[in-house]
Amino acid sequence: MRLGIIGLPQSGKTTVFEALTRSVAADGNRQESRIGTITVPDKRVEILSDMYHPRKTIFTQVEYFLPGKGDHGGAAKKDQSIWTQVRDCDALIHAVRHFSGYGFGAPTPREDMAAIDQELIISDLVVVEKRLERLALDERRGKKPSPEEVALLERCKEHLDNETPLRRFPDIVTAKLLRGFAFLSAKPMLILFNNEDEDDALPDAASLPDGEECMVIRAKLEQELAQMSDEDAQEFLTEFNITASATDRVIQRSYDLMGLISFFTVGEDEVRAWTIGRDTEAVDAAEVIHSDIKKGFIRAEVLAYDDLMVAGTYAEARKKGTVRLEGKTYNVCDGDIINFRFNV
Template sequence: MKLGIIGLPEAGKATVFAALTGARGDSPGQSAGASDPRIATITVLDQRIDYLSDIYQPKKISQARIEYLLPSEIPSVKASKAERALWSQVRNCDALLHVVRNFPALDGAPPESEKDFRQVEEEMILNDLVVVEKRLERLELDRRRGKPPEGKEPERLGACRAILEKGIALRSDPELAEAQELRGFTLLSAKPMLIILNNQDEDETLPEWSTDPTGADRMVVRGRLEEDIAHMHPEEAEEFREAYHIAESALDRVIRRSFELLNRISFFTVGPDEVKAWPIPDGTPALEAAGAIHSDIKRGFIRAEVFHFDDLKEKGSFLECKKAGLVRLEGKDYRVKDGDIITFRFNV
């Protein structure tokens, strides 16, 4: 899972990035050069892993991980071709975190969070429209040369153009945004988005907007405050979180929303060698979940031995779950559920 952090200059993207990375005691990822993105790989702490590790006492523990990418400043669509290429830094991300300033500017000007959000949204839409129109022009040229396009690509692109020309993000049509024919174009406005309102220290509230954003949720992060807290001693940090009514770190809140945004769940593999969490899309069949571990397991798939974490916690052991009839064998079409503990039987 990789999420790109975008937003206008002075929105506090670097501050939010530092708050996220600092919450685990990590240092923010460094870029190779001024025009390169900064990437941080963050551990997803899951208390279920701790419980499983106590039972199985494995040699290795592997939590799920998420990458957060902070690109160079996002340019305007009116910028030069080279500058616009900076958008490519987030094109391969699975989703976007759009940081929006909701605190006074350095000159004292009040925030205009909705206006700022719309500005970046429009730039993404215009960039997508350029990509779509260029591809449609190429398809039309091929058709004139006697090479008619195959499949639904022209139809899908035409539908995209109709939406984009209205100034609407493609994520407004989830089925179209996720269409197989469009994946290679990595269209920006088709990506799932979480809007992070970067508030002042004392401000816990979402600002009122005249129109709800299309297909995107909003949350508040007090970036500067939470960056400071992330670098405090645990006891001092706890006092500040209590004083400012912060029940959990910005990182944990953003991770949870990131999983929701990408519709991800986690299943587990357990044993004396390793206990590991595997994040996958909700609804993934057992055959594809096996492939997430290794292609050989998918290729030689026979059955999946499945029981659930909640049942293990209630019964106390695998043997007690088995005695209670809670361990079962599932086929390749079984839809994996969050908290499933799976052993794949395979033969290659």
């Protein structure tokens, strides 16, 4: 999973990135694009590893991407490089300033959110209009375009002309014909209100956008926390009433926002977590491991993690009848432990 961090100048994007990735760059490198890869914490993987004592234990990972600095609120030409950089991200994290201080005016979160959405919408509108022009040209040359694609693009144009981000329309977001366009305003977005150290509250209701996923981060505080030893960090968490680190909270909200779950494979060689979308069928989950497993799929031997914890061992779970065989169309559940049977 790759998450792009965006926001207006002075929103604290870099501080958010460093808080989430537990990294600090030299001042000279802060103008460049940065990538930070974080292991997704999952106690279930740790417990399974303790049970099986594998040679390798592999957690899933999240990649945070901070595009090179640019003036998000400036001319469109300056912004295009930033939007091009984040177009291949799975979702966007929008850092919104919600702090005051020397050199800063009062925060204006709703206006800041609207400004970034406007940039995303303009970028998508350019893509839609170019594609529609190309399809119209093809039609004049005798090549008949897909009526379904044209209809979808015209719907996109209508929504974008009305200054509405495409993420508000699930049928457009999930349309297979539009996947290759990687529309920016269609990407899932988590809004992070970057608060002052002593403030852990969301902005007032009038500043909150309708239907958007929002949470608070005290980025400067969390950045300092990320550089501490585990012992000092725990004391820090208690002092500032932080129940979990920003990294853990943002990852969990990102998984929820994107509808992601984890299943596990276990054995003496390896205990591993795999990330898939909710309602993924067993045959497609198999492909995440290897395309050959999907090709030769026979059955999926499935045991729920909670059932294994109750039974104590895999063998005991078999005796209790909680290990079951499922076919290709079984919808994998979060926490399923799966052994794929296949033949190629």
